[in-house]
Amino acid sequence: MHIACPSTSQAQDWWNLMRQKNATKLYVVADHGIYRLRAFSTDRKKCGELSLGLRNRKLAQQVANSLAIEVDDDSPAAIVNSYLNHKLMQVKACSQGKYAQTSLATSKEHSLSTVKSRLNNHLLPFCRKRHITNIKDLYRCEIIGAYIDTLIVDEPIGDTARSIMASTLAMLRWYDRSKGHIFISNNFNDSIKGWPSTFGYRRKREKIFLKxxxxxxxxxxxxxxxxxxxxxxxxxxxxxxxxxxxxxxxxxxxxxxxxxxxxxxxxxxxxxxxxxxxxxxxxxxxxxxxxxxxxxxxxxxxxxxxxxxxxxxxxxxxxxxxxxxxxxxxxxxxxxxxxxxxxxxxxxxxxxxxxxxxxxxxxxxxxxxxxxxxxxxxxxxxxxxxxxxxxxxxxxxxxxxxxxxxxxxxxxxxxxxxx
Missing domain, CATH: 1.10.443 (hpI Integrase; Chain A)
Incomplete structure (x- = not known):
């Protein structure tokens, strides 16, 4: 049976229509062996779906990533997707280059999944709760200070909170460099100065030494x-x-x-x-x-x-x-x-x-x-x-x-x- 596959422009037009319906999430799902895209809003309401006619999940995921990144959007979700795509390119370069036969490529891939989890599970929920629709707002001193306070309350463990904040700052500095260093000011640096010591070094679990x-x-x-x-x-x-x-x-x-x-x-x-x-x-x-x-x-x-x-x-x-x-x-x-x-x-x-x-x-x-x-x-x-x-x-x-x-x-x- 022949299955029609949408062109790149058709898929992009569909995603733009979904964005007009306040779609913020894009998922790849399988339906009888054929992968399709499903768009959801912030409140988990289904906005629509598009059949890709593909039987390979990796190819379908690449289509989804390209749609989410190509949209000219300064929302935190779009910038996080762009940053993760940038990191993914680094992982691919490592796996195809001189480190291809070593475990360093696998280590970088594992690191990418960790960064993705930190940003998606902590930064983006914070932005939705605060109704932050533009990534530029995160460079405001009061906003980044509130994010640090949130991590202290929600993730009181030193290593975890410090790691989440480090991944967030790495993404913000990457975006600032891509825009010509126009967002990070001296006030921003002063507001986050000494942030590692803010979380302390308390451990959530006590170490166990068996007798x-x-x-x-x-x-x-x-x-x-x-x-x-x-x-x-x-x-x-x-x-x-x-x-x-x-x-x-x-x-x-x-x-x-x-x-x-x-x-x-x-x-x-x-x-x-x-x-x-x-x-x-x-x-x-x-x-x-x-x-x-x-x-x-x-x-x-x-x-x-x-x-x-x-x-x-x-x-x-x-x-x-x-x-x-x-x-x-x-x-x-x-x-x-x-x-x-x-x-x-x-x-x-x-x-x-x-x-x-x-x-x-x-x-x-x-x-x-x-x-x-x-x-x-x-x-x-x-x-x-x-x-x-x-x-x-x-x-x-x-x-x-x-x-x-x-x-x-x-x-x-x-x-x-x-x-």
Whole structure:
């Protein structure tokens, strides 16, 4: 069946008509495999739709982006779209240039999605609530001051509020440069002077450091499947972040060297980390269970979803250790493993995390380690001690077991000279 596709001028005329109907949002939706555009007003009222006759979502999204950007409009939504398109061009240039084969391109793409989320979820709602229809109003001292006050009330966490404000100022400075530096004045700079200290450095969630007996309970727990077990073992034992272990492939594991490659490390770099025998045994068993997905280029585990997995972390930390809080994800396990091994032997914490441990320096340089024999020995020995009793199933039994003095692991009794 032949499907008529509108021309560029027809699509632009349709969007101009939608703008006259106060349309501010443009979405790409699928209807029986054919993508179309739907326009909505600020109050979520449907203004109209246009069939593109396309079966490729990426092409349909490009049409939507071009319509939203080509309109001569100084509204905050239009300028945000223009800014995100500018950042997208930078990401494409990075992925097609000399950084194409590195994880830096993926890191820039992730950064773009973060900036888009900050602007769409915080700046644009503020503009709609204040009835700001022109981007120039954001350069007024009283408006930008009110935006800072709003972030303090709505996002009281230092890191989050500071990041949102930094992304907003980056967009405002970009627009000011594109117009010949006519909006940012000395008064504007004075009004935002010292804005980082306004938010402070308070953390929303308290950091969790698990004790040795709590780590023992995690290692002995009967998980419902191997994927959830890996979500706990890889951060705790191998020191991997969530975004690092979801990208692991079978080819990244090096059993003979006792290490694994981390191609998507934080900051767009790559590194190596430990791969003790306890993890080798576990992943070998996982591989033998499968009939497919065992090729070198296949992901070790698929079907990851960050929001769902965060709920899984919270649920099982509550079941196993009766711990509540928002710091119950992979970073809490990663930090606890580092804390445990640093008390066992000085210097191993750097290898556990993959970078130097320093509280006074915010920049963390990745360490190019190849030999993980000492840290692999620690985890193999610690795991062997942890699983000596029979595996305990059930939350209450695990908590009772962890409170018994005879079952508490004393990491100082681990002797590197003993076999």
């Amino acid at each position: 040795p007996n709590q780590i023992q309970a995690i290692l002995r727990y009967e998980y419902p499947n191997d994927r959830i077990k890996a979500m706990f073992y890889l951060p705790l034992i191998c020191g991997l972040r969530y975004n690092e272990f979801i990208h692991l492939r079978w080819r990244d594991l090096h059993t003979e060297n006792g290490n694994m490659d981390v191609p998507f490390a934080k900051g767009g770099s790559d590194r190596k980390t430990q791969y003790p025998k306890v993890m080798q045994t576990f992943l070998d068993r996982v591989r033998k269970k499968r009939s497919t997905g065992n090729l070198p280029g296949d992901y070790i585990f698929e079907d990851y979803n960050k929001h769902r997995d965060l709920a899984i972390y919270k649920t099982f930390m509550k079941k196993i250790l009766n711990i509540d809080g928002n710091d119950t994800a992979s970073n809490g396990l990663r930090r606890s493993g580092c804390n445990l091994i640093s008390k066992y032997q000085l210097g191993l914490a750097d290898k556990q995390l993959g970078h130097s441990v320093c509280t006074k320096v915010t920049h963390k340089c990745y360490i190019d380690n190849e030999d993980f024999e000492d840290i692999n020995y620690f985890w193999d020995t610690f795991y062997a001690i942890c699983i000596k009793p029979d595996t305990v199933v059930g939350a209450e039994s695990v908590r009772l077991m962890a409170m018994q003095p005879e079952n508490v692991i004393d990491y100082f009794k681990l002797d590197t000279k003993a076999v």
